[in-house]
Amino acid sequence: MRVPRISRTRYAAVGVVLATAGALALPAGTAVAAPTADSTTGPLMSYVVNTKANHGQVQKVEKAITGLGGTVVQSYEQVGVIVARSNDTKFAEKLRLAKGVDSVGASRTKGIQASDQGKAEVATESATTAAAPGEDPDEAYQWDMRQIGADKAHKISLGSRNVTVGVLDSGIDATHEDLAANVDASQSVSCIDGKTNTDWKAWQPTTSDHGTHVAGTIAAAKNGKGIVGVAPNVKLAAVKVVDDGGFIYPENAVCGFVWAGEHGFKVTNNSYFVDPWMFNCKTDKDQAAISDAVRKAVAFSQRKGVLNVAAAGNENLDLAHKTVDVASPDDTTPGSRPVTNDCLSLPTELPGVIAVSAVGSDGVKSYYSSYGKGVVSVTAPGGDRRFQFPNTPDKDGRIRSTIPGGKYGYMQGTSMATPHVAGVAALLASTFPWASPDELTEMLTSHAESVPCPTGEFNPGGAGTWKATCEGGADDNGFYGAGLVNAEKAVQWWR
Incomplete structure (x- = not known):
């Protein structure tokens, strides 16, 4: 909700001014793996990957992610969700074929960049x-x-x-x-x-x-x-x-x-x-x-x-x-x-x-x-x-x-x-x-x-x-x- 229009409110508050559009910053120390041979390099994207909620299954899917040149950001074994990153434009398509993967989705529609500083809300x-x-x-x-x-x-x-x-x-x-x-x-x-x-x-x-x-x-x-x-x-x-x-x-x-x-x-x-x-x-x-x-x-x-x-x-x-x-x-x-x-x-x-x-x-x-x-x-x-x-x-x-x-x-x-x-x-x-x-x-x-x-x-x-x-x-x-x-x-x- 970065603009003061009532139809545009990701926060459920109105009548305030929020930050202008900004992208998510890559955490310090996060390595970006080289693309695989059949990949097409694009912007670094973030994904949620769903699997079964158990340690062994999550580990298998983590290996599938890294095997495709992706990076595991954090795994939530309690719920079977892995946060992953890749700059391969075909990453989601290929990971969906991996054994044990239930679903894969890009969590945004633009690449991860250095975060812009937004303006504070006006109250x-x-x-x-x-x-x-x-x-x-x-x-x-x-x-x-x-x-x-x-x-x-x-x-x-x-x-x-x-x-x-x-x-x-x-x-x-x-x-x-x-x-x-x-x-x-x-x-x-x-x-x-x-x-x-x-x-x-x-x-x-x-x-x-x-x-x-x-x-x-x-x-x-x-x-x-x-x-x-x-x-x-x-x-x-x-x-x-x-x-x-x-x-x-x-x-x-x-x-x-x-x-x-x-x-x-x-x-x-x-x-x-x-x-x-x-x-x-x-x-x-x-x-x-x-x-x-x-x-x-x-x-x-x-x-x-x-x-x-x-x-x-x-x-x-x-x-x-x-x-x-x-x-x-x-x-x-x-x-x-x-x-x-x-x-x-x-x-x-x-x-x-x-x-x-x-x-x-x-x-x-x-x-x-x-x-x-x-x-x-x-x-x-x-x-x-x-x-x-x-x-x-x-x-x-x-x-x-x-x-x-x-x-x-x-x-x-x-x-x-x-x-x-x-x-x-x-x-x-x-x-x-x-x-x-x-x-x-x-x-x-x-x-x-x-x-x-x-x-x-x-x-x-x-x-x-x-x-x-x-x-x-x-x-x-x-x-x-x-x-x-x-x-x-x-x-x-x-x-």
Whole structure:
């Protein structure tokens, strides 16, 4: 999401400016093998290779990769996914014929180059105000927390230190006054290039405010400084999957989900879609392999006890009735192509993932929020700067949260809705520590406040630009899923 257009949002945040197009850097020390005799040399490309999830099988496929002149970047034996590189234009075609290889897919449509430095996001800042008794200074601006009952929940519970929420994003500023106490460096990692790096600097934000903003909504501390998160006492883990160009490539996502499963996270927040395809179609060999790799990593994390929460997107698309994709591939030149419901947004549409739409301060679908009956699980405050204005000191309809450098700023999008849901899930996990991901999902949806479809045509602004059709009843519909998440109910044993 490097341009401020609502239809172009790999991050699920809108109204911000992100990095200009950049390519992925080759890790230092990575050797580029000489091409084989029958190869055609081209740009260095990255691939996800799927095989069976066992040591012996992975080793065989690694040998096949190197035998074709490729390089193994990292192998995830837990899920049977190998990240590989090659400058042979026929590499994928030849590797697909190797014994034990289930699928191979290029994880981007352009070659790997030195990464360009992008511009930082612009998040509108405003000064803090005097706090009411018992409140942090910026709580008056947090209409979103009151909308989901977080202020009432905090009188009962702030969450448990035994619960970790993984923020798969652009990194978290661990020095921020509202986050420092909750960011766990021992559970944080960079997954850029699909390779783990636990160095502190590696998982800090570089070109983006996005991850720090998301983190504050989940778990900014209740400490008399700035804002308060939904679950202000739980731990945060930064899992950096967004490179300096603003891309979340498949291998980064695979790394992030495997890390979450291996490190005991209870919840992950995923405010993005996996690049370079907005929708990955089974009929395309590359996209099918990408889907397989990410699906296996997500399923692994779920088996390890992780509930994954993801944004529905900001294109005002009906995900239950897909017809066209005009934004892919986003790492080169996007074109227009027909798509069907068999083409999936990753990780949002994978089994077991909680898909989140956005509402504004009036509790109505945000003009930009994508939706879909049977796709959206729940809804949460994401903000709406055009058509919905809260009763706050500055009447800003967006979401106020932490940004790097000890600052606070506003953003809006399903990116901002998703961490509200992740925070409520963290409160549920704190209240019910025995609960599995499926049980947390059941509690999350059953505790949600039903929101019926709008009466008549949904057409904010009247021009038809954001027109949408809501399908379903009050307890399950395309705009709001099971309804608006409720933090207060999440901390009450007797509900």
